[in-house]
Amino acid sequence: MPDQSGLSEAVLYVCTTCRASGDASTRTAGARLLTALRDQAADMAPELRVEGIPCLSVCKRPCTVAVASPGRWTYVYGDLDADASAATILAGIGLYAGTEDGIVPWRERPEAFRKGVVARIPPLASAQPDTDAS
């Protein structure tokens, strides 16, 4: 995994309400994903803060996570498999945390992030008063 110096600044939010279509499990898919992420983060990314959140308002694309970090873009991802995607998510966040601005080159992103991206939001501090021409 690449430089993880930024991992301790990052937060991984996991929607705990997300329920996968047709899933009859007692625990929501989102709650299972949170557990899997915490279990695997203990080995793969112990510095990372992993938080369960009641709702990220991406209800049509379970499971959903968001990653944020001071000075970096925030990314929201959906369509994530509750039982199989934890390692992929943590690997992707390792790449994210290794960048200055949170933007990982497209081809280096895990396929689950490329296909599942829901939105990205600039870092709050980055005032760009006039980007009309961009």
Added chain:
Amino acid sequence: MPDQSGLSEAVLYVCTTCRASGDASTRTAGARLLTALRDQAADMAPELRVEGIPCLSVCKRPCTVAVASPGRWTYVYGDLDADASAATILAGIGLYAGTEDGIVPWRERPEAFRKGVVARIPPLASAQPDTDAS
């Protein structure tokens, strides 16, 4: 409009790349929305920072905006009309800026925000180390 004391802290990001389906205009729908928002914000919300952003990665739901503010939730909205929604967006952000945490009661939100919500992300500072049960 409600208490706008928080408007000067908020930033409204507007995707300038968003192109509406079937729209043959030379300027993208997103660029037109940015202009409309800036024009109307001059009267309705002069304290608000309005920034054009090349892409918010919500490409399937043009036009797209995001609103962020220190200590408040960030919201991303899509499906916004480039030519008719500026006043509605600014009214909704006036409500947002009047709250402590950015969460406007559901029934008070503009219909365009209720239908167009793409995602919401907690404020970065709000550490909630263990919300497993939420």
